[in-house]
Amino acid sequence: MPKAKLKPDVTVFEADQRQQEAIEHLHGPMLVIAGAGTGKTTVLTRRIARLISERHARPDEILALTYTENAAAEMRTRVRAELGGSETSQMRVCTFHAYCNNLLIRNGRNFGVLDDQDLWIYLRKRIRELQLNYFVRAANVGKFLFDLNDFMRRCHDELVGPEKYHAYVERLVRGELSIPRVTSSRDADSISDQEVLGRCREIDQVFQVVERMLSEENLGTFGHMISKAYELLNLTPELLSQERAATKFILVDEFQDANYAQVKILRLLAGEEKNVFAVGDPDQAIYQFRGASSAAFEIFRNQFSQSKVVALEKNRRSTTPILQCAFALIDKNPAIHATENNDAAENGGRRFQRRPLLSERDEKAGPAAIKDPVHAVSLTAKDAECSDIVHVIQQRRKQNACQWKDFAVLYRLHSHRDMVAEELAEAGIPFSIENMDISNTAEARDVFAIMGAMLAENDGASLFRVVATSD
Incomplete structure (x- = not known):
């Protein structure tokens, strides 16, 4: 079959040297550090289009992971445009959660999904079953449940199940580990080690109880989607082999929002080929409270030790005053744990040095460039x-x-x-x-839950939400 021809870009996107290096990268892991407005999405879509047009992979052999459904739809549309309208429906472009959920469904491991509000209601109605001691005395039990949800979500993001956390608490009890600080209140130092251990033991017990209750009712959270998918792949060699065979190239957008569990799934799927191409900006992480941060880049380098790193440095949207103002704040962020290829070659490898982005607009405009300052x-x-x-x-x-x-x-x-x-x-x-997205409001979810409970007898999650929120 003749190669598909790339359609000329109507926006006349001219890739610079670093962008072209990323687009033309073929085999092995690559990490692209791309600041705001540096053309990362175009680089990503052009690389996908190149893999398809040059017959390195069929559309169905490419897995592109994003963090929103809108981003997935946009990526598919842009790849189709790059290929001149060629069919790309078989290309898998989806969110991490969508991929994991589909994997669980295909293998009969799916469950009813509770969002944060659903889980809080679920636990509040079963507060007695949690058998709280230390935390039932809290002035605000509802606040404790929110904190508990955050704790369990973070555990799933870090692949820490009840068994692993229990082992950690046992080591605390035996004195093998230092006692952690379990509160951010001002009187934290006045809490004895025995009370800290008591709280850790109670959290250990509650974690096990909640996981058991959810399992018995075939319910789970979005965090369970990721951790259960990892467990399924890790413990089922035949399934993992099938997934690897079906996935020649993996591309990840907004990688700064990836957590440990997601990177581990990437490592499993990549196999020996390690054809993982991740693009992100550690200074734009929006899920730091969910276990994502610039640490994702360090985890990537640890999981893919021979990965190449390219840093895009030209911003195509903003003027120099805006970029300088932004950098004055961004430069206060923690250092980025990744080494750039050029630095590695010249200096034996060192930590990536954050630098202010260059304004391509001002470069092209020359003396006529807009110099209006940023007003605070x-x-x-x-x-x-x-x-x-x-x-x-x-x-x-x-x-x-x-x-x-x-x-x-x-x-x-x-x-x-x-x-x-x-x-x-x-x-x-x-x-x-x-x-x-009005469909993601609490009111809309309530309506959808009522409809789901009416139309599907086995929709436990919807039925639970209807019962839990009714007066």
């Missing part, structure tokens, strides 16, 4: 932030004859969204909210 505004009242944003937009539009579409408002938390939207609406400013 401090306000004395939280409520004044949104009104100030509206005021700035109105003033800029009058002074510079800008259009409404020229403005963008970014918010750190989704909870801030409604406040901004309300101010914009009151001022008569037209706006749209991007990436808002």
Whole structure:
């Protein structure tokens, strides 16, 4: 069969030397450290298109992992465009959780999934069965359950099951390990070692009880999807061989959000070929509270010791003042545990040195480059932030004859969204909210649960949510 031809990129994306090195990489592990706006998604999709067009792999032999369904859909669309509309439906582009869930379903290991709110309700209604002693005396049992959920989720992210945690507590009791600090409160130092051990033992017992209850009712969490998939692959050699045979190349987007369990799954699937291509920016990790951080890069280097590392350094979106301002903050982050190829060759290998990104826009513009500085505004009242944003937009539009579409408002938390939207609406400013998934709201999940309980007799998770939230 003739090779598929790559369609010329309508955006005229011209890869620089480092981007081209990543795109043309073929066999073995590669880690691409890509800062914001450095073209990482284009590099990723072009590499996939190249693997297919040059017949290194069929579409169904490629596994591309992302962290959102929207990102997966966008990647598939962009690869199809790169290939001139060629069929890519057989290419596996999905989230880590979707891959693991599909693996469990295909092997009869699927279960009803409880989200964070569902699990909290589940445990609150069974609080007596947990047989709490130390923590039942807590002023806020509900807060303890939230903390317990976080603890168990982190355990699954780190592949620490009840048995492993129990062994850890036993070593604490025997004095083989130092006593941990189990609270962040100011009186932590006043808590005796015996009470700390008592709390650890209670958490040990509760962890085992919760896991047993969930197993008996065939329920689990998103963390269980990952840990159970790893366990299935690790303990079933025949299945692992099948998955490896079906997967010639693995690509991972937003790798900074990967945790230990996910990297271990990658290592299992990669086999001896180790054809894993991971792209990410440790300074953009949004799941640090879930066990993801720049440590993912160090774990990758440990699991794939011969991996190549490429750092993309040209930002295609922002101006130099913005990049310099961002770097002033980013440079305060912990060091990145990875070595860049050039450094390894010249200096015998050293830790990757974080550097400010270069503005490609300013390079092309030359002396005409925009030099407007970044303005920081401090306000004395939280409520004044949104009104100030509206005021700035109105003033800029009058002074510079800008259009409404020229403005963008970014918010750190989704909870801030409604406040901004309300101010914009009151001022008569037209706006749209991007990436808002109403199906993921608590109200929508309740409706879906009712529908699921009505339509499927064995939908235990939906039935539980309906019963748990009913008055």
